[in-house]
Amino acid sequence: xxxxxxxxxxxxxxxxxxxxxxxxxxxxxxxxxxxxxxxxxxxxxxxxxxxxxxxxxxxxxxxxxxxxxxxxxxxxxxxxxxxxxxxxxxxxxxxxxxxxxxxxxxxxxxxxxxxxxxxxxxxxxxxxxxxxxxxxxxxxxxxxxxxxxxxxxxxxxxxxxxxxxxxxxxxxxxxxxxxxxxxxxxxxxxxxxxxxxxxxxxxxxxxxxxxxxxxxxxxxxxxxxxxxxxxxxxxxxxxxxxxxxxxxxxxxxxxxxxxxxxxxxxxxxxxxxxxxxxxxxxxxxxxxxxxxxxxxxxxxxxxxxxxxxxxxxxxxxxxxxxxxxxxxxxxxxxxxxxxxxxxxxxxxxxxxxxxxxxxxxxxxxxxxxxxxxxxxxxxxxxxxxxxxxxxxxxxxxxxxxxxxxxxxxxxxxxxxxxxxxxxxxxxxxxxxxxxxxxxxxxxxxxxxxxxxxxxxxxxxxxxxxxxxxxxx
Numbered sequence: 218x219x220x221x222x223x224x225x226x227x228x229x230x231x232x233x234x235x236x237x238x239x240x241x242x243x244x245x246x247x248x249x250x251x252x253x254x255x256x257x258x259x260x261x262x263x264x265x266x267x268x269x270x271x272x273x274x275x276x277x278x279x280x281x282x283x284x285x286x287x288x289x290x291x292x293x294x295x296x297x298x299x300x301x302x303x304x305x306x307x308x309x310x311x312x313x314x315x316x317x318x319x320x321x322x323x324x325x326x327x328x329x330x331x332x333x334x335x336x337x338x339x340x341x342x343x344x345x346x347x348x349x350x351x352x353x354x355x356x357x358x359x360x361x362x363x364x365x366x367x368x369x370x371x372x373x374x375x376x377x378x379x380x381x382x383x384x385x386x387x388x389x390x391x392x393x394x395x396x397x398x399x400x401x402x403x404x405x406x407x408x409x410x411x412x413x414x415x416x417x418x419x420x421x422x423x424x425x426x427x428x429x430x431x432x433x434x435x436x437x438x439x440x441x442x443x444x445x446x447x448x449x450x451x452x453x454x455x456x457x458x459x460x461x462x463x464x465x466x467x468x469x470x471x472x473x474x475x476x477x478x479x480x481x482x483x484x485x486x487x488x489x490x491x492x493x494x495x496x497x498x499x500x501x502x503x504x505x506x507x508x509x510x511x512x513x514x515x516x517x518x519x520x521x522x523x524x525x526x527x528x529x530x531x532x533x534x535x536x537x538x539x540x541x542x543x544x545x546x547x548x549x550x551x552x553x554x555x556x557x558x559x560x561x562x563x564x565x566x567x568x569x570x571x572x573x574x575x576x577x578x579x580x581x582x583x584x585x586x587x588x589x590x591x592x593x594x595x596x597x598x599x600x601x602x603x604x605x606x607x608x609x610x611x612x613x614x615x616x617x618x619x620x621x622x623x624x625x626x627x628x629x630x631x632x633x634x635x636x637x638x639x640x641x642x643x644x645x646x647x648x649x650x651x652x653x654x655x656x657x658x659x660x661x662x663x664x665x666x667x668x669x670x671x672x673x674x675x676x677x678x679x680x681x682x683x684x685x686x687x688x689x
Contacts, residue, residue, distance in 0.1 A: 221386060221396050221427060222296045222345050226318055229276075234279075235321045239291050243279065248286075250274040253339040254284070258264070258313075258326035266326065273339055275407075278316075281404040292316070292323065298422075299344040303330075313479050316344065341419045342407065349421040349428050369433060379418065382429040389427075398500055399427065405473055405502045411499055413464040415484065415497040434495050438487030439541070443480060449491055449545045455613035456492040457545065458586075459605065461538050464496060466601035469531040474509075477501040478486035478537035479518045480544070505530075517552045522563040522595050532595045535604060539590025546583060547575040551591070567593040582609040656670050 230237070257271045270286070272279040276295040279288035298317040302324075303310065312333040327333040335464040346352075346419040356378070365384040372379065389396055406417035406429075436442075449457065468475060477498060483542035486493040501513045508528035514520075518540050520533035523554040543551050551570070552563040569591055571584055586609040590600040599607075 220298075220422060221389065221399065222298075222422060222666065223319055224396075225400055226293075227298040229295065230318060235316075235318060235323045236290045236292050239279075239288060243277075243288060243291060244273050245544075247272055247279060248279065250276070252342060253336070254330070255336070256284075256328075257336075258328070260324065260326065271325070273343070275343060294340070294342045295342050299337070299340050299346050314340065314513060316340075346421045347423055349381070349423070353379070353430075354651060364392065370430075378433045380431045380433040382431060384427045384429070386425055401503065402500050403429070404533075405499045405504055408473065408504070409468070409499075411464055411467050413460055413493075413495055414468075415495045431497075432495060434484035434486060434497070436487045436494075439480035439483040439485060439494065439545075442485050442491060443545065443548070446491065448548045451546070451580060451609075452613050453491050454542065454545050454583070455610055457494070458542050458609055460492055460494070460540070461541070462535075462601045462605050464642055465534050465538060466605075469534070469570060469601060471504070472506050473502055473504050474531050475502050475534050475537075476513055477497065477515055477518075478534055479515050480539065483541070516557045517550055517564055519561070519564055520595070521565055521567040521593050524561065529595065532598045532600065535590055535598055535601060536592075536595075539587055542590060543569070543587050546579050546587070547571075549575050558566075567591070580609070580612065582607075582612050585609065 227558060245462060249276055251272060253273045255271060256268050258268050259265045261267055270281045270284045276293060278292050278294050280290050281288045294316055299541060300315045300317065302315060303312055311326055312330050313324055314333065314336060315322050315324050327336060352373060354373055356371055358366055358367040359369045360564055365382050368381040368383060370379050370381050384399060389399060403417065403420060410416065415432045415434065417429055419430040447468050475496065482498040484495045486495060503509060508530045510528050512523055512526065514684040518537045520536035522527060522529045523533055540551060552560050554563060576584060586607045589599055589607060
């Protein structure tokens with residue numbers, strides 16, 4: 218089967234040669250994005266090995282004669298296939314790796330197998346590997362979805378456990394989302410490095426699957442934790458939300474919007490406390506320096522400006538975080554209904570109520586924090602850093618109650634019902650096709666230029682969505 222990454226490699230490296238010309242900002246790339254610098258050996262046409270200094274950045278490799286000297290040539294290595302090798306002869310054994318681009322390749326040699334492992338560890342952060350079974354042992358399947366299944370695996374070298382998201386290439390090629398969503402997910406996750414975010418360690422591709430090697434988080438998701446706990450105390454909820462807002466501030470500082478925060482995408486690190494977690498599933502995330510218009514998210518957690526088809530920015534994540542805070546404090550969903558359509562209607566109206574029977578034990582500061590985070594108007598809704606200055610966090614931090622206390626499970630007659638939680642976490646997304654993505658870009662340019670009329674294709678698209686979209 219055709220490689221998913223070969224086409225994107227050709228897009229970012231249009232040269233018909235493996236090595237290309239240096240660009241004007243290569244020194245800035247080295248200064249800001251360097252991952253590794255060390256010597257490598259190259260086999261020359263005359264059979265002689267020459268040693269050169271190599272610098273790997275997040276997207277490229279630069280070669281110079283010696284360390285500290287100006288680079289002489291450059292290759293774009295992001296999305297290239299990475300294959301380690303060992304060459305044996307009667308007199309010696311050589312170790313190295315090959316980077317492959319659309320039939321073109323370059324071999325690099327290291328002085329020892331230890332150096333090869335160090336280079337492979339660095340290159341695996343930017344390139345694509347192909348032999349998952351040689352590096353990991355499958356333990357069991359731990360999840361599945363429309364496009365992928367999730368496996369628990371063990372690293373054969375250090376016995377560390379990881380979660381592998383195995384994506385069926387046939388389903389990707391035949392879906393409306395095509396490969397762009399996968400490429401986007403990998404691009405976004407490779408930029409992230411935070412203790413409260415699931416980390417992408419490696420990417421593999423074979424004939425049938427693309428495998429994403431991710432952190433394994435053993436504590437289950439927030440969805441199931443809420444089923445056990447019913448509600449969090451304000452002290453626990455405050456600590457949880459403080460971590461949430463801090464990690465959202467980190468994501469937003471990189472101009473990344475998650476766009477699908479909900480309990481199922483929040484993985485709990487352990488069973489000891491309820492405030493340490495990792496945010497997962499960046500399949501709907503985007504990296505943008507300006508407002509966007511793509512409609513996506515999960516019913517009950519989507520910011521109203523998305524459902525109203527307005528331009529929106531990072532504050533949509535703040536709204537979703539506010540809905541999660543509402544749920545963990547009250548064990549109830551603010552937007553309810555018999556199906557996704559009814560939930561989305563109330564979600565769009567954004568009328569949030571606080572029934573006394575569920576909120577009588579929550580402080581007025583806690584309720585006010587929920588209201589601030591779920592403000593229907595994104596202009597007055599706070600950014601993450603501003604939200605962290607809310608007095609609720611100070612009051613709960615200074616409380617004499619014990620945060621460490623674990624809340625016992627509630628009786629089945631109170632709290633969140635399984636049926637309601639399933640509706641709250643309905644997996645139906647408001648998705649968009651590649652054609653619609655292109656039209657969204659056209660719409661964005663039109664808005665930026667203050668044009669009054671959209672293209673006829675965009676008009677037809679909006680009409681189609683209004684007439685046929687059963688979710689709105």
